[in-house]
């Protein structure tokens with residue numbers, strides 16, 4: 096139980112919620128088993144009691160004042176039975192707010208009754224960020240994601256039916272060196288069926304202390320090298336068939352460096368209109384790597400050299 100004088104900031108939020116007021120509804124992750132994830136490993140999952148939440152919301156009003164957007168932590172607030180009531184209380188306390196978003200798991204969406212999802216949406220929760228990571232069943236199993244591609248599709252579709260905007264995170268490089276093609280094609284297939292409003296690319300950066308790092312050390316997993324990772328993005332884009340969707344690469348892990356120079360920052364744009372331009376950008380980066388006399392480094396190399404942290 097936190098000290099009453101202490102504001103319980105969520106430790107993580109999506110990059111595009113950097114300007115948002117942050118309110119923590121739960122602590123930790125009820126799944127907490129993904130092999131690549133270090134986010135909440137040290138926390139025992141907790142649902143915060145409603146009365147404590149209301150106090151937090153009033154304190155958040157004092158800390159943030161007027162705000163346009165609010166993000167609710169931590170990783171899966173749809174497991175909290177009081178979510179509609181607390182979202183309604185947040186809307187009442189922050190009448191000017193334009194958007195409230197939260198992370199969610201596809202499995203939890205499937206487990207929840209439609210009435211609960213609709214009530215959460217009607218109370219004012221607008222958008223859900225879902226970690227797809229990959230559309231390939233073998234990769235999801237390896238990552239211990241706890242959901243199949245079909246559950247990801249159905250979870251996304253159910254959220255859309257309840258009225259939410261959905262944003263899917265895709266983990267570039269999740270297939271490793273041996274499955275980048277399967278990763279690209281299967282991920283595009285899942286997204287084409289789930290029809291998200293946003294797709295966000297992050298690049299797998301294997302962090303110390305995670306189960307995936309253990310596999311890497313034992314030689315049971317091989318990272319996708321920068322060139323193959325770009326070919327994976329190219330193949331993914333070629334297979335992606337979405338409309339009214341914005342694709343973002345709003346994370347530093349997507350960058351590639353040649354010595355001090357950033358040679359690739361990731362692609363972004365509206366689908367389908369900006370797809371040719373995004374493909375062109377990836378192909379140019381592929382040509383740059385193929386002709387570069389200097390070795391190209393990605394987030395994994397920089398992380399291991401000690402130049403990147405807090406991912």
Ligand code: SF4
Nearest residue numbers: 124127128129132170
């Ligand atoms: S990736 Fe998401 S679902 Fe998986 S352990 Fe981390 S926070 Fe939980």
